[in-house]
Amino acid sequence: MNTLFINDSHLSLDKFATLCAQTLRKDDFPLARSADKNVLIYHREDLLAAAATDRQSLLCELHQALSAGPGVFVVQDLYSDVSVIDRSNSVFEDILVSEAANGGGGDHFAKAGSNGRIWNALQKVAERDADVFIEYYSNPLLALICEAWVGPxxxxTAQVNQVRPGGKAQQPHRDYHLGFQLNEVVARFPLPLQILSQYLTLQGAVAHSDMPPESGPTQLLPWSQQYAEGYLAWRDPRFIEFFQQHAIQLPLKKGDGLFFNPALFHAAGNNTTQDHVRTANLLQVSSAFGKTMERVNHVKVMEAIYPCLLNKALSGEQLQALVAASGEGYSFPTNLDTDPPLNGLVPKTQQQLLLEALQQRCSAEEFIRQLANHENKRKA
Ligand SMILES: [Fe+2]
Structure with a gap:
């Protein structure tokens, strides 16, 4: 049987159910504090302590958790100081109000009206409040988690999702890349490419409000990312029914992070409260080899934060985390005639440019000039 180009006839609910029936062995993940409903629960302090002593083991364990493991983990206290979350929330409110006044955007997987959505929240926050952006994205633990899954x-990218009281659950689905494509498009990708695509993105959600069970935290189906044929399966009624019977939910506290393999079957839950708005900042982190879902204007992000950054005293790790979230970290694609590699094999990245400008204490005007120059060289 052809197993490279698959269609609906290759789907097996039995195989899916067998994979999803695995039981998590906490001992396989020594850095986790506990395991709850087949989800690993980590704590900020343990992960930072592990990073200081054995960074490679930490990266390895987190990667394994998302691939050979259940495909999802929680990091408690990803933001231990929630004041930065509160300040972000005020910026989100401003953006939501101004976008609603201009007609608002649409949402996928959910009925319009019950959700608040901010697309490209990364750039919008940088442009509105550089201080908040710098504090939020200079989180070294967030950078470690990203690197564990997608490397340097x-x-x-970031999108805000707000589910208001009465907001209905999403349909179960997989995420970007192939989770956004129709089945007939998915089927044209050879199965190894479908499997590969999960390694190109990390899905994260930072809780910007407490998320008690009744507010509808994300429904998750641990191990479901291991089902190779899953990109063709999530719209199938048999798989939807299985999901509805077996999905689990975990309450989160404000400042906690949830990270999962984009191939994991999941869906936002029902918000059955009268008055609790559930807000998450969804982080979608793209491998250097992938195409992002959103086009972020990193030049604008860096221009917006640079003057503020000149006056900040960040640790080396905080600065690395921030720079990684602000500019492009990969040299390609570029124009090798006009942007040749100078030392080594690869031309300078936006991130290197930003770090050098900070080290040399360049003025904002000078940095903006260098950035424009860098952009021009890279054009075809
Ligand atoms: Fe999703």
């Missing part, structure tokens, strides 16, 4: 040179 990743590109961060």
């Amino acid at each position: 040179g990743y590109e961060m």
